[in-house]
Amino acid sequence: MDRILLLNGPNINMLGKREKEVYGQFTLQDIEQNLEQLVSSHGFKLESYQSNHEGELIDRLQLANGNYIGVIFNPAAYTHTSIALRDTIKAIETPVIEVHISNVHNREEFRHTSMLAPVCYGQIVGLGLTGYRLAALAFIEKN
Ligand code: DQA
Numbered sequence: 001m002d003r004i005l006l007l008n009g010p011n012i013n014m015l016g017k018r019e020k021e022v023y024g025q026f027t028l029q030d031i032e033q034n035l036e037q038l039v040s041s042h043g044f045k046l047e048s049y050q051s052n053h054e055g056e057l058i059d060r061l062q063l064a065n066g067n068y069i070g071v072i073f074n075p076a077a078y079t080h081t082s083i084a085l086r087d088t089i090k091a092i093e094t095p096v097i098e099v100h101i102s103n104v105h106n107r108e109e110f111r112h113t114s115m116l117a118p119v120c121y122g123q124i125v126g127l128g129l130t131g132y133r134l135a136a137l138a139f140i141e142k143n
Pocket residue numbers: 010011012074075076077078079099100101102103104111
């Protein structure tokens with residue numbers, strides 16, 4: 001098994017147009033291409049999925065179980081609210097790294113809490129696109 005899943009939640013498909021001062025200029029496609037290159041240069045495969053719907057993210061995580069070496073997950077706003085996603089991450093064996101483009105800790109207070117981090121393998125915040133790359137490297141070096 002040599003696959004990594006890149007999973008992005010609501011509004012991540014709007015990167016490049018959305019709050020550029022917070023999230024930068026890069027698009028979801030830029031993230032996908034960048035990670036694809038990184039991961040394939042180490043002999044691994046990348047699959048990518050984005051959804052604005054909580055249930056679809058849950059379905060994708062359940063399907064991922066046992067089929068990937070890890071999931072790089074930016075749950076976006078669901079980070080701060082979703083007990084359902086937390087239960088799913090807890091229920092599956094595949095490790096999940098939570099990634100945030102922005103530093104959620106220097107933003108509004110409601111972004112300081114993650115429902116998901118306690119059940120994730122790790123968490124990376126505030127490093128932009130580099131955060132996704134570091135998560136990929138963490139799974140590559142672990143395997
Ligand atoms: C985000 C941070 C979340 O608080 C926010 O709701 C997002 C993006 C980030 O990548 O910085 O949509 O996950």
